[in-house]
Amino acid sequence: KNEVEQSPQNLTAQEGEFITINCSYSVGISALHWLQQHPGGGIVSLFMLSSGKKKHGRLIATINIQEKHSSLHITASHPRDSAVYICAVTNRDDKIIFGKGTRLHILP
Amino acid sequence: DAGVIQSPRHEVTEMGQEVTLRCKPISGHNSLFWYRQTMMRGLELLIYFNNNVPIDDSGMPEDRFSAKMPNASFSTLKIQPSEPRDSAVYFCASSRRLAYPDTQYFGPGTRLTVL
Numbered sequence: 174k175n176e177v178e179q180s181p182q183n184l185t186a187q188e189g190e191f192i193t194i195n196c197s198y199s200v201g202i203s204a205l206h207w208l209q210q211h212p213g214g215g216i217v218s219l220f221m222l223s224s225g226k227k228k229h230g231r232l233i234a235t236i237n238i239q240e241k242h243s244s245l246h247i248t249a250s251h252p253r254d255s256a257v258y259i260c261a262v263t264n265r266d267d268k269i270i271f272g273k274g275t276r277l278h279i280l281p
Numbered sequence: 282d283a284g285v286i287q288s289p290r291h292e293v294t295e296m297g298q299e300v301t302l303r304c305k306p307i308s309g310h311n312s313l314f315w316y317r318q319t320m321m322r323g324l325e326l327l328i329y330f331n332n333n334v335p336i337d338d339s340g341m342p343e344d345r346f347s348a349k350m351p352n353a354s355f356s357t358l359k360i361q362p363s364e365p366r367d368s369a370v371y372f373c374a375s376s377r378r379l380a381y382p383d384t385q386y387f388g389p390g391t392r393l394t395v396l
Contacts, residue, residue: 216387
């Protein structure tokens with residue numbers, strides 16, 4: 174079993190829909206990261222969380238340390254949000270462990 | 282700020298040749314990371330440095346891979362000799378600090394093709 178699991182693996186939605194991507198992990202962590210990778214390959218770090226909730230524009234990330242679970246939400250989704258979203262955690266030994274990513278496709 | 286700079290952006294080489302990938306982190310960042318991404322294995326962390334010192338190289342696939350950071354503004358990842366299975370996109374990222382994990386900023390990547 175992977176130490177970082179994401180769901181769903183693939184998600185197709187209509188423009189305007191509220192999107193939720195989930196990440197569960199099984200190790201002790203010092204931080205959790207959400208990354209975005211566009212079709213061109215470039216990777217952007219969206220959030221780094223160690224507790225609570227962060228918001229940036231239409232993106233919201235939450236983390237529940239007790240349940241070892243994080244969610245990434247996108248409100249009012251747009252075709253330009255189409256990308257692969259990757260969850261990664263930094264464990265207690267400062268090793269970074271990646272999920273396999275969620276491929277999001279927003280239809281106009 | 283120019284962000285993390287990687288060169289070259291694309292590299293095509295023949296099996297057996299030496300390949301050197303270069304990275305310039307964001308000025309003032311103390312931690313530097315090298316990643317490899319393939320369709321089969323996804324994104325993998327190869328090695329990371331803090332204050333120019335390698336902290337963990339357990340992700341380096343084998344002895345053909347080596348990485349150096351001679352100063353705070355430059356790092357190289359070398360593959361010698363290269364093999365077709367090394368074909369991947371190699372990303373460099375930097376962050377302000379390592380001890381308290383900080384947001385990582387990724388470079389545009391180097392797409393390596395080994396024929």
